[in-house]
Amino acid sequence: MLRGLYTAASGMITQQRRHDTVTQNIANINTAGYKQVNSVTHSFPDVLISLMGDKENGGQKTIGRLTTGVFAEESLASFMQGDLKETNNSSDFGLVSNLVLIDPATDEPIPFDASGKYVAEDGEVIYRPEVFFTVQDANGETRYTRDGGFRVNAVGDLLTDQGQRVLDTDGNPIALPPGITMDQVKSDSLGNLSYDVDGVQTDLAAIGVVVVNNPHQLVREGHGVFRVDNVQAADIRALEAEDNASVRQGYLESSNVDTAQAMVDLMAAQRAYESNQKLIQYYDKSLEKAVNEIGRV
Template identity: 55%
Template sequence: MLRGLYTAAAGMMTQQSRHDTDVQNIANINTPGYKQVNSVSRSFPEVLISMIGGGAENPNPRLGKLNTGVFAEESLSMYQQGVITESEKPTDFALVSDIEVTDPATGQNIPFDQSGKYIDPDGKVTYKPEAYFTVRNADGEIGYTKDGSFQVTPDGLLLTSAGYQVLDANNRPIRLTGSVDSLKVNEQGFILNPATGAPGTRLGIAVVGQPGQMVRTGDGLFKVDDTAAAGVRALGNADRVEVRQHYLEQSNVDSSAAVVDMNTALRAYEANQKVVQFYDKSLDKAVNEVGKV
């Protein structure tokens, strides 16, 4: 009986985590550059059940296996690009990338799925490389973001919407000269001189070869603990990445699917809750009524 109670309680905790993840996604539907998070559940190890006692020939016969419930293992971000929408602000930027990866075994381009992931026959997971703006977070470390809704301080410093410094290709803060309305940035990310149109400072854009190695830190930022393992490198001339001024990348959250999944998690939570209530009543009867006999 207690095993069933623990299984139902574990199911409630798992569905609570799933529900919270869906709420987070729905709350960030209109957040530029936000990447959807999926909650991943895994079952506890199965246990082998044997009969207590039994006859002399078969003193401990096996009855079979029993699953002891599930738990929320981790949250995985979906890194596929969101919809690109037009904006009127000259400080709004979107990164449009389609970086191909060649499979060394076949010499062909790897066919990534819609989530930007590919699993080979041996089970190895490869993520599609993505381009990110480089910023300096509150701890002074390099961070990465898809949110290109930048702003300019009175002294010309380019900041993210959360107030973090936007960096150039040399990881230095970008300080603009001239009026914001005259700001022009070409498709390669170079800030053009307002008077001559000559390319000057380049926006800091990093290519992350393994986005699955990134850690979400909040405010639309990611960090990388091991740049070598994540394959972080500077944007190259051969990379198929385009900077679009007056555009923003919206979140990649599927609102309909998120609402459906949230309601499904809620119903599953309520079902497990009913099981817990049933066990509670059964234990109450066993202790307070049957136990008196």
């Protein structure tokens, strides 16, 4: 009976965490470049149920297995492409990516699922590479984001909404020359910036756009910003012309949260939480009856 009590309690904790994850996604529906998070659950190790045999027959008789509850194992980000929203703001930049990997065994493109994952026949898990802007935080550390809602401060530095400096392909902060505004700056599909003065086109810098071959190695820091603790595992490289990815000036990438599915998941988590709550109440009444009534016999 107590095993069932603990199992129901673990279910409540798991559904609460699932509810919190979905709530976070819903709260960021209008956040540019936000990537939704999916909660992954896993059962506790199975317990082998056995019956003690008598001495003549010897040994134990296996009855079966029983799981002892569930827990929220981890939260995985979904890096699916979000819709582009036109803003006509010259300091806004959206990323469009649909990078293709070729399976060396078949020479065909790898068929990634909706979450950007593919499991090969030998069990190897392959993730679709994704592209990110490179920025610099207050400590001078390199970070990555899909939020291209940039702005220019009083001294001409190109910054994110959080005040982080936007880096170029060489890892240097991008700054506009004195007297130049973002309305004069144009970008090509690779993020190469240039500005026009009296009909003369001058190269400025190239926005640092990188390809992360294993985006699930990124660690979420908040506000749409990610860091990398293991650069080798993440396998980061510069964006190349042959990559099926581009930079769009005057656009922002919307959140990739599926609103309808988020509401379904929210209701499912709530119903499952209530079911586990009812089970705990049932076990509580059963224990009360066993102690107060059966104990008198």
